[in-house]
Amino acid sequence: MHRLLAPLLLLILALALVTGGAVRFIQRDRQALVDQFARDRQAQLEEAASGVARSLEDLGDNLRFASELLAQPGSTGDHHNELRALLESVGQYRAIAVHGPDGAERLFLVDRKSRHLPRESVHPPALADTARQAREAPAGYVIPSYPIEGAPSGSGWMRVFATRIDSEAPEGGGTVAILVDTEPLFAPLRMVTVDGNTRLLLLGAHGMPAPMSDPGLVAWHRRMKESSGALVPGLLALEERMRAGASGTLRIPEAEAQRLGLGPADAVATFRPLRMRGEASWSVATLSSTSALRSHERTLVLRLSLAALLIAVFLVAFGTYVVLANRRAVALSESRRHAARFAHLHEKTQKILDHIPTGILALSHEGRISGVNQALRSRLPPSAVGSTLLEAFPTAPAAAVQRLVALVASARGLGVVRSLHGEPLSLFTEKDQYNVHSVPLEHGDGEVSTLLVLEDLSNVRMLEDQLLRAEKLATVGVLAAGVAHEIGTPLGIIRGHAEYMLQKVGGVEHPQGRGLNAIVTQIDRVSRIIRQLLDLSRLQPARAAAVPLVPVVRGLQELLDVEAERRHLDFELDVPERLPCLAADADQLQQVLLNLTLNACDACSAGGRVKLSAAAFAGSGAQALEMVEIRIQDDGRGIAPEHLHQVFDPFFTTKKRGQGTGLGLSVVAQIVRNHGGQIGVDSEPGRGTVVTLRWPVAAAPNWEERHAV
DSSP: OHHHHHHHHHHHHHHHHHHHHHHHHHHHTHHHHHHHHHHHHHHHHHHHHHHHHHHHHHHHHHHHHHHHHHHSOOOHHHHHHHHHHHHHHSTTEEEEEEEOTTSOEEEEEEOGGGTTSOHHHHSOHHHHHHHHHHHTSOTTOOEEOOOOTTOTTOTTTEEEEEEEOOOOSTTOOOEEEEEEEOTGGGGGGGGGGOSTTEEEEEEOTTSOBOTTSOHHHHHHHHHHHHSOOOSOHHHHHHHHHHHTTOOEEEEEOHHHHHHTTSOSSOEEEEEEEEEETTEEEEEEEEEEEOHHHHHHHHHHHHHHHHHHHHHHHHHHHHHHHHHHHHHHHHHHSTTHHHHHHHHHHHHHHHHSOTTOSSEEEEEOTTSOEEEEOHHHHTTSOTTOTTSOHHHHOTTSOHHHHHHHHHHHHHHHHHTSOEEEEEEEEOSSSSOEEEEEEEEEOTTOOSSOOEEEEEEEOHHHHHHHHHHHHHHHHHHHHHHHHHHHHHHHHHHHHHHHHHHHHHHHHTSTTSTTHHHHHHHHHHHHHHHHHHHHHHHHHHTOOOOOEEEOHHHHHHHHHHHHHHHHHHHTOEEEEEOOSSOOOEEEOHHHHHHHHHHHHHHHHHHOOTTOEEEEEEEEOOOSGGGTTSEEEEEEEEOSSOOOGGGGGGTTSTTOOOSOTTSOOSOHHHHHHHHHHHTTOEEEEEEETTTEEEEEEEEEBOOOSOHHHHHHO
16 A cells, blocks of 8 residues: 555656646746737737728828819819719718818708708818818818717717818819718727727827727826826826827736726737828727636636646545455456456447447457347348348448458457548448447457447538538628628719719710719629628528519620630520519529529630520429529539539639639529529539529419510
């Protein structure tokens, strides 16, 4: 007993030293963790603030664009129409005022959403005051105002931006000022405050906190104005750097972080300016507590200590058990043979159970099957018991069965469990994945010496694929919201400019008018697609109507012919005139066909062939005319068999990096399913791909008569 205690004590001491060293190592590397934490918060702030900076730059560009338009010769009516187009194209603009060189107001416009508001709400004194400041500023310099109280969108968000009109014409010059609701511009900054341990501080162009700032930090800002800021020197230094237009990180001690409401831990402040083309306007900062790092440290230390304690208890118990076992060895020597036989019978009885869902085979020393559980009995031939593995799996390839034979021989020779994980084996008619375990029995006899466990992973893989698809659809929802925010405003500006140019050239009758009208039309279509991308994540039902397929395909034919000619492909169209109308949203149906056809073109090399065909689905009985089958066929490079089940997953693509987002086929599949249709892919590498759509037809008494009309 005494001989065993010394090694046990040494082991316990070694575990204690290891645990203490791990704790010391964690404490020593705390600074590295805090630095990494600061870099992560800085990257998060940069990502959110970059979109705000672009919005502010767009605002400045729009204001300079308006001043350049007003500097050009033209009548008051022309200038009125130009400013009206700018005002209605950007949703954040509420009013535009133009003042002459003498300060007198020449033009004043209000957007449609604010016309019902009192004039004092959309025509505050700040318009004239900011315009007066802009007249004294250099040309092209944008002057922002203080926050306007009592504005229609809420206190603190409405501001006026003005710039000088630099014109050499008589009676030219003056200023142009825009009343802007700045809240949507700074909306992306709310993303950085999702974490409950993070506070936001946004200083306006005049150094005052914006309404988005944390109320606690705003309160300390006001107290600092009344005192010297001795209680929160870190916050005072942070605001000084923000007003100076600097960027970087700043560490705030634990005592000050508690006063600021950030919890009992050090805090990290990250800050950067938001500029309008080089002009420092706003500055944003986040203050994040490092309490999560400290909690992680304590949890890790506690787990290490508990693990060491459990190991020590286990070693003591094991030593005690060894001593007791040695004392009883003599008494149990006579019953060893009976115990070995009992252990074998018990092991055999416990492991070959009919109610285990996993398939189990009992193999004799000669490699023949001596027992089969219920999970495999129905899938094997009736003569499986007593046969070899090759005879028990008559439909399986010989190579697959040989892998099982080799696994059993290896486990038996080494005396340890040997396994194959996620192995694709065609043991039965279909090709499934299995976890295979060969378990040698320690007390085996000639009849049962090894257990072969076959764990079918089909259901597990199916659940994993469903979970992965659900996660990707959730990611699509987040991505769609970001796309709608980032693209919506630039598209609105482009559309406004295109409408303005269309008015200037005199409408679609002008030689350039058709091109400008096409720009407006396609921007509207892109906007609809963005909305449909948002609908993809919301699983909204499609608004279907009776849509003839032939006009939709002919509408795409000109574009597809041009695309085929550019790629040197042969495009073939086979859509009969007498087809029933489809129950579909016309834009979504067009989007599905265009996406699938362009994908087929992408898969083909020069000289390839793409065919789009349609026919009534040859169903049986009442379903004979309820579906239309559309096929898009190409002779391109095809899709590998292992990728076929992933083609409709969001973000999966076989194209090169930068040539595809992986969302096209996912959107197509979602649109088809929302319409109650079916979609399938059949492909063979090197021989091409066929995509088959089965689309429901529109309900009507007589589709032939409707088609004739």
